Amino acid sequence: MSDLLAALLLGIIEGITEFLPISSTGHLLIAERWLGARSELFNIAIQAGAIVAVVLIYRQRLWTMLLAFLGRTAPASAVGVASPALDTPAHARGYAWKLIAAFVTTAVLGLMVKALGWELPTQLRPIAWALVIGALWMLAAEYFAARRAASVGERAAITWTVAILVGIAQVVAGVFPGTSRSATTIFIALLAGTTSRVAATEFAFLVGIPTMFAATGYEFLSLVRHGQVGHEDWASLGVAFVAALVTAFVAVKWLLHYIQSHRFTPFAFYRIALGAALLWWLPVGS
Template sequence: MTDLIAALLLGIIEGITEFLPISSTGHLLIAERWLGHRSDLFNISIQAGAILAVVLIYRQRLWDLAMSFTGRPAPAEHSPAHIALTVPEERDYTFKLAAAFGVTAVLGVVVKKLGFELPDQVTPIAWALVLGGVWMIAAEHFAAKRAAVMGERTRITWTVAILVGIAQVVAGVFPGTSRSGATIFIALLAGTTSRAAAAEFTFLVGIPTMFAATAYELLDVVRSGEAAHEDWTALAVAFAASTITAFIAVKWLLRYIQTHRFTVFAIYRFFLGAALLLLVPAGS
């Protein structure tokens, strides 16, 4: 397999898995065992490609949130979740995004200072995939029961915002958990019973969070001089593949969850996690 094809496949894997609740970090760690380990700059770049795709999808929503501070209301059709908000509600929503990001940033620095590192073994990733599947089914079950009693709730509370910020850090420490999975389902458990509203909030708060993490890691790469040895052609191919596939994957997910639960992703996690647990002891 040529280096360009391997880079293309890794970009596609990142794009598909970054925002689906199946764990991009877990999939990439596994894929690199077959496609070869890549530099930190390479991994940073394909993650940036996936973030760019979400910015493109939510570009009008982000603009409307910014314009809410000038007093202009945003139409509901500008939100992929089709949630109409008044100007004060838009501002409140923006402050909650900022609060979730702030919690993630502060706790992320604490985690970094304490020296927590991502394990790169397959076994803990496999268990995280399985347990994450259980978490997803349980969260949707309880959210559905609450929705049956109280109706669908699209409002993001301050409690939801703070818990989403914490969930992002937890997902970052344990590969296989899935950042989108952890945050969407904590929002569902905390009171936002609308899958679309929970997904929209977590995707939006993921934009500054992931850009900040990417910029932080990029500074380390530049200081170390690692960038001088990078294969820029392979990196460009992987970046483009990640951006395109993430755009398609997120667009599809936003339509899918309008009428479907996340059960199919939980089942996928069960099968993948079980397969890995069976294969790893055999030395595969």
């Protein structure tokens, strides 16, 4: 297989899996066993492509929150029916502050994890277990969230408690590859008080923008300091970046439409099937 084709496939895998609740890190580590491991800069680039896709999708929401900080009101078309929290400058500012609170929580706890010298596991067996255990968590969380929604009705508001817990959930997902950042944050939000799947998903995706940009920026600067960016295959990196951007854009747009009338249950079953297949196929110690 040519290097460009392998880069293209890895970019597509990143784009599809980054924001679906199935774990991009887990899928990339699995794929690299067959397509070849890539540099840290390559991994940063494809993740950046996926983030840019979400920025493009939510550009109007982001613009609304920026205008709110400047004391101006955004046009109604920039708010959207799925975001009543942004219908006034005061609401938009409050929503933005909750995003900031979630991000700061993640940043502080993430730096603590870094200081403790935590290294991400790269063996496939713990990732396979994380896929299965995460799927069981999704099924349980979906059940209890549905019961809560039935008893209290649909609530799209993001509380301060939800924001802080989402920030903590991002760190947990980062420490354990295979759990999925999107799955962990979405279901924490659903269990903590936001019964609307769309509202919980949008908050999880929006808080992922500063979080993932900060993480990729931190890693990129580290590579620059250590002189590890001079020997990159820029053609492969460019192909992978564009592939991740395009596929992430399509995947997120599809997911936002899908969850308006469907649950996340199929993703949980997929995770169980993939994790079980890996556990059956992998030799002990892999």
